[in-house]
Amino acid sequence: MTLNEIGSRARAVSRDLNSLGSREKNMGLEEAARGLLEGEDEILAANEEDCKRAEENSMSQGLLDRLKLTPARVQSMADGLLKVASLEDPVGEVISMKLRPNGLKIGQKRVPLGVIGMIYEARPNVTADAFGLCFKTGNAVILKGGSDAMESNKAIVRWIRRGLIRAGLPEDAVQLIEDTSRETTRELMRLNQYVDVLIPRGGAGLIRAVVENSTVPVIETGTGNCHIFVDESADFHMALDIIFNAKTQRIGVCNACESLVVHRRIASDFLPLLKKKLEEKQVEIRADEAARAIEPSFAAAEPEDWGREYLDYILSLKLVDSVDEAIQHINTYNTGHSEAIITSDYFNAQKFLDEVDAAAVYVNASTRFTDGEEFGFGAEIGISTQKLHARGPMGLKELTTTKYIIYGDGQIRS
Amino acid sequence: MTLNEIGSRARAVSRDLNSLGSREKNMGLEEAARGLLEGEDEILAANEEDCKRAEENSMSQGLLDRLKLTPARVQSMADGLLKVASLEDPVGEVISMKLRPNGLKIGQKRVPLGVIGMIYEARPNVTADAFGLCFKTGNAVILKGGSDAMESNKAIVRWIRRGLIRAGLPEDAVQLIEDTSRETTRELMRLNQYVDVLIPRGGAGLIRAVVENSTVPVIETGTGNCHIFVDESADFHMALDIIFNAKTQRIGVCNACESLVVHRRIASDFLPLLKKKLEEKQVEIRADEAARAIEPSFAAAEPEDWGREYLDYILSLKLVDSVDEAIQHINTYNTGHSEAIITSDYFNAQKFLDEVDAAAVYVNASTRFTDGEEFGFGAEIGISTQKLHARGPMGLKELTTTKYIIYGDGQIRS
Numbered sequence: 001m002t003l004n005e006i007g008s009r010a011r012a013v014s015r016d017l018n019s020l021g022s023r024e025k026n027m028g029l030e031e032a033a034r035g036l037l038e039g040e041d042e043i044l045a046a047n048e049e050d051c052k053r054a055e056e057n058s059m060s061q062g063l064l065d066r067l068k069l070t071p072a073r074v075q076s077m078a079d080g081l082l083k084v085a086s087l088e089d090p091v092g093e094v095i096s097m098k099l100r101p102n103g104l105k106i107g108q109k110r111v112p113l114g115v116i117g118m119i120y121e122a123r124p125n126v127t128a129d130a131f132g133l134c135f136k137t138g139n140a141v142i143l144k145g146g147s148d149a150m151e152s153n154k155a156i157v158r159w160i161r162r163g164l165i166r167a168g169l170p171e172d173a174v175q176l177i178e179d180t181s182r183e184t185t186r187e188l189m190r191l192n193q194y195v196d197v198l199i200p201r202g203g204a205g206l207i208r209a210v211v212e213n214s215t216v217p218v219i220e221t222g223t224g225n226c227h228i229f230v231d232e233s234a235d236f237h238m239a240l241d242i243i244f245n246a247k248t249q250r251i252g253v254c255n256a257c258e259s260l261v262v263h264r265r266i267a268s269d270f271l272p273l274l275k276k277k278l279e280e281k282q283v284e285i286r287a288d289e290a291a292r293a294i295e296p297s298f299a300a301a302e303p304e305d306w307g308r309e310y311l312d313y314i315l316s317l318k319l320v321d322s323v324d325e326a327i328q329h330i331n332t333y334n335t336g337h338s339e340a341i342i343t344s345d346y347f348n349a350q351k352f353l354d355e356v357d358a359a360a361v362y363v364n365a366s367t368r369f370t371d372g373e374e375f376g377f378g379a380e381i382g383i384s385t386q387k388l389h390a391r392g393p394m395g396l397k398e399l400t401t402t403k404y405i406i407y408g409d410g411q412i413r414s
Numbered sequence: 415m416t417l418n419e420i421g422s423r424a425r426a427v428s429r430d431l432n433s434l435g436s437r438e439k440n441m442g443l444e445e446a447a448r449g450l451l452e453g454e455d456e457i458l459a460a461n462e463e464d465c466k467r468a469e470e471n472s473m474s475q476g477l478l479d480r481l482k483l484t485p486a487r488v489q490s491m492a493d494g495l496l497k498v499a500s501l502e503d504p505v506g507e508v509i510s511m512k513l514r515p516n517g518l519k520i521g522q523k524r525v526p527l528g529v530i531g532m533i534y535e536a537r538p539n540v541t542a543d544a545f546g547l548c549f550k551t552g553n554a555v556i557l558k559g560g561s562d563a564m565e566s567n568k569a570i571v572r573w574i575r576r577g578l579i580r581a582g583l584p585e586d587a588v589q590l591i592e593d594t595s596r597e598t599t600r601e602l603m604r605l606n607q608y609v610d611v612l613i614p615r616g617g618a619g620l621i622r623a624v625v626e627n628s629t630v631p632v633i634e635t636g637t638g639n640c641h642i643f644v645d646e647s648a649d650f651h652m653a654l655d656i657i658f659n660a661k662t663q664r665i666g667v668c669n670a671c672e673s674l675v676v677h678r679r680i681a682s683d684f685l686p687l688l689k690k691k692l693e694e695k696q697v698e699i700r701a702d703e704a705a706r707a708i709e710p711s712f713a714a715a716e717p718e719d720w721g722r723e724y725l726d727y728i729l730s731l732k733l734v735d736s737v738d739e740a741i742q743h744i745n746t747y748n749t750g751h752s753e754a755i756i757t758s759d760y761f762n763a764q765k766f767l768d769e770v771d772a773a774a775v776y777v778n779a780s781t782r783f784t785d786g787e788e789f790g791f792g793a794e795i796g797i798s799t800q801k802l803h804a805r806g807p808m809g810l811k812e813l814t815t816t817k818y819i820i821y822g823d824g825q826i827r828s
Contacts, residue, residue: 015745019768098790104779106789113801114771192625196801211606212629217802220631238824245826331429353819354433357528365518365822374827375520375818376512387527387610387815388631389803401801404789405767408779410652412659413788 003187006175007194010115010140013172017138018112020169022089025136028169029085032135033078035163036128039155040074046155047124054122054148062252067122067149077128077156080379084132087378090397091138094405105407110400112138114196117188119210121202122146127156130199131174133381137399140173142195144188146202147180154178189214196401201382204309219394222385224254224337225309226367229326229352231343232263236270238364239342240277246340246366248281252311254383255338255370259306259316261326264290267319271295278315287317306333323348327355334358336385338367359385359392417601420589421608424529424554427586431552432526434583436503439550442583443499446549447492449577450542453569454488460569461538468536468562476666481536481563491542491570494793498546501792504811505552508819519821524814526552528610531602533624535616536560541570544613545588547795551813554587556609558602560616561594568592603628615796618723633808636799638668638751639723640781643740643766645757646677650684652778653756654691657729660754660780662695666725668797669752669784673720673730675740678704681733685709692729701731720747737762741769748772750799752781773799773806 017025036043047069054064090110097107116139118130127143134141145153153176161171177184189198189210198218200210211218228246230239246257262270271294278285286305287298298317305316306329320326323341330339340362341352349363360370370393372380377395384390390398431439450457461483468478504524511521530553532544541557548555559567567590575585591598603612603624612632614624624632642660644653660671676684685708692699700719701712712731719730720743734740737755744753754776755766763777774784784807786794791809798804804812 015769015771018771100788100790104783215626217631217634217800219802235824241824241826249827355429357429357432358817360818360820362820363822365820365825366827368827369518369820369825370818374514376514386631388633391815392818401805403772404774404784404806406774406776406779406783408777410649410655411779411783412655413663413780413782 003177003179003184003191004194006142006177007115007191009172010142010175011194013170014112014114014138014140016170017135017140017173020138024167024169025089025138026085028135028164028167028173029081029132031163031167032131032160033081033163035159035166036074036078036081036156039159039162040071043074043152043155043159044069044071046151049151050149059148063122067124067152069124069152073125077125080125080129081132084136084379087136087396089136090400095402102411103409104411107405108402109405110397111403113399113401115140115142115194116399117142117144117191117195117198117216119144119185119188119198119200119202119206120146121206122148124149124152124156126201127153127176128160129379130381131160133379133396133399135173137396139399140175142175142177142188144177144185150178150180186213189216192216199382219382219384219390220386221382222254222337223309223335224256224385225258225307225333225335226255226338226340227259227261227330227334228257228340228342228367229261229323229330230263230266230270231323231326231341231345231348232265233344233348234263234266234342235344236273239270240273242340242342242364242366243274244277244280246368247278247283247315248313249366249368251313253368254309255367256311257315257367258308258310259318259333261318261320261329262291263326264319264321267291268294282313284314285317286314288319290319291317309335323351327352331355331357337383338362338370340365340367359383417591417593417598417605418608420556420591421529421605423586424556424589425608427584428526428528428552428554430584431549431554431587434552438581438583439503439552440499442549442578442581442587443495443546445581446545446574446577447495449573449580450488450492450495450570453573453576454485457488457566457569457573458483458485460565463565464563473562477536481538481566483538483566487539491539494539494543495546498550498793501550501810503550504814509816516825517823518825521819522816523819524811525817527813527815529554529556529608530813531556531558531605531609531612531630533558533599533602533612533614533616533620534560535620536562538563538566538570540615541567541590542574543793544795545574547793547810547813549587551810553813554589556589556591556602558591558599564592564594600627603630606630613796633796633798633804634800635796636668636751637723637749638670638799639672639721639747639749640669640752641673641675641744641748641754642671642781643675643737643744643753643755644677644680644684645737645740645755645759645762646679647758647762648680648756649758650687653684654687656754656756656778656780657688658691658694660782661692661697661729662727663780663782665727667782668723669781670725671729671754671781672723673732673747675732675734675743676705677740678733678735681705682708696727698728699731700728702733704733705731723749737765741766745769745771751797752776752784754779754781773797
């Protein structure tokens with residue numbers, strides 16, 4: 001099937017999905033979940049093919065782990081669909097309705113976006129997750145997964161579509177692009193006629209490529225160079241716990257802490273404690289000169305360190321003279337993801353919340369909480385680091401748009 | 415000044431604007447309005463230069479009329495700024511705040527977008543309007559106007575900046591790009607480091623060029639191929655009034671009606687009345703074969719007519735057998751702007767509202783109401799025809815984004 005045919009089918013089916021009630025959509029999700037469990041053997045066999053090929057191509061252990069499916073992971077994909085079925089459907093809500101002086105009633109109603117394109121790497125669970133969230137919100141989804149996971153994705157999509165058919169629902173609600181050529185990906189990024197929004201999920205390179213080449217509107221999900229600022233009034237114990245959690249609880253994620261900013265006045269007391277705490281996990285600290293004057297065992301930070309997302313047991317460290325300098329440093333080097341201040345000072349907490357430019361700004365908590373589940377959305381399709389449409393974790397609501405509905409009785413404009 | 419310098423200044427000043435209260439911003443708007451009035455002679459002289467050059471270059475009468483400034487138009491720009499000062503400031507509102515089971519308080523706060531780039535044509539009033547809306551919402555704005563209006567824009571921006579200085583506010587809140595080369599415009603479209611969003615305002619060609627070439631997120635404002643469907647249960651009198659208004663009250667605007675869809679069952683009664691009514695303004699009707707069988711005086715529509723935005727005294731006309739066929743036709747050819755049904759039938763009204771895919775869908779009213787002022791926003795920066803971020807008329811709220819603010823007392827993720 002050509003990309004144009006896929007697009008045209010998605011557009012056509014999106015009109016039907018738009019009219020489905022929550023009950024029908026939930027039935028579709030339940031049958032899709034059942035499909036995944038029924039197809040488990042086929043899905044695992046397909047995944048084994050992918051993994052074998054990946055090993056032959058010397059895929060790294062980390063990536064291989066994300067690619068690998070097990071019975072438990074298939075179960076978890078199915079559970080994910082049931083979970084989405086249990087969430088409240090945002091579609092159809094009328095957010096506001098106003099009566100204008102001329103008698104027009106003008107309302108704003110939440111509606112599906114239409115057709116969503118997902119571009120992602122070799123994580124087959126994204127295939128089921130993305131379908132679930134898009135379907136629940138009445139959107140058709142076109143999936144472009146990594147070629148390394150192609151057989152897995154094909155099997156997953158096949159069984160989801162069987163579930164939809166059994167529920168009497170249009171199977172083209174989810175389509176997988178099987179042509180993995182660069183040209184096809186580029187074409188998808190310019191398929192404005194059929195695709196309403198593209199959501200790239202993956203590494204910085206993938207996301208940059210989509211932002212650079214796409215004429216379809218993109219929701220940028222992103223890298224996180226997340227900071228924690230330890231203010232002079234910080235509770236040291238709290239600061240150490242939060243830093244340890246944000247740096248080491250899971251190193252490969254976008255909301256992990258990558259950089260520390262510490263108030264100079266507490267540095268000589270705090271840095272030795274910090275060093276000791278982070279040694280528990282052999283975290284390498286790359287510090288500025290002032291910090292190294294206190295703790296010579298710290299490595300020397302290069303200028304590039306301030307802007308780096310390590311995704312590793314490494315942390316950069318800078319001393320500052322004030323909350324203002326901390327905010328300025330963070331606003332210069334952050335990626336607009338998650339930033340935290342540890343403080344007991346009311347005014348500094350407010351200032352930090354007001355002035356730091358990021359999707360999520362924390363007082364006295366770990367940056368690791370930036371997540372749809374933790375924020376109470378029940379699920380997420382990604383974390384937006386851009387400012388248009390959605391910022392921060394994106395749940396079901398972020399997969400909708402609005403339209404104005406206007407009730408008149410003959411009004412004309414004068 | 416290079417574009418990078420302009421961008422870097424805008425980014426820096428946007429941090430300051432972010433912290434301004436409404437009182438200071440309103441004072442800036444008032445002083446800017448005073449500046450425009452004080453600078454009236456200089457602005458009009460500059461505009462005369464532009465108009466003279468435009469006449470020499472044989473600019474069309476319509477464009478010339480948009481370019482031309484008069485004392486009344488300068489007054490109206492100043493009044494516009496005062497009007498914006500009187501509107502409620504959306505910045506700082508906390509839309510929601512939830513207490514999570516772990517004790518985190520997670521709120522969502524409305525904040526400025528940051529730096530907005532406006533790309534527009536030779537309408538100098540956009541210069542003042544865009545500044546006003548962006549400044550009120552705490553955004554820095556970079557203006558790229560048409561070269562035909564360069565002298566006017568320079569003078570307007572100069573006097574606005576003088577007003578800001580007098581109010582003790584940062585003049586770089588508004589900057590004009592004086593280099594009108596294509597390369598600079600292209601560079602602006604890729605200035606992701608400094609610009610958060612681009613809003614193009616102008617003809618279809620300008621908007622397409624921005625969408626095609628921009629890596630900065632774009633809010634597409636757009637062309638309107640707006641339809642009116644006259645259902646079989648329509649009140650003929652109401653239908654004629656609304657069609658006449660939507661087609662002829664102002665022909666050059668995006669919310670004017672460009673295409674009629676009429677239920678076949680009423681066509682033989684309705685078309686003669688329609689013809690008579692539209693003859694008052696010599697509107698040319700380009701109809702399908704079925705309509706021409708009833709009114710042979712109608713011109714024959716070509717297939718391209720269904721997709722055209724005439725912006726002229728021309729209207730396409732198609733007969734259909736049902737509300738479903740009408741919806742399908744509209745969803746195939748519309749530009750996602752404004753669509754109306756004229757009907758007395760409850761179910762058809764609901765179906766039309768539910769299934770037509772557009773920013774604004776009307777029952778029994780003129781499409782001409784799609785406008786920020788008419789919707790009660792007090793002002794508008796454009797009408798979005800895309801689905802991300804904003805859809806329909808964009809007021810102050812649409813020039814903001816949100817950030818999550820999280821109050822903790824030591825929470826770490828387990």
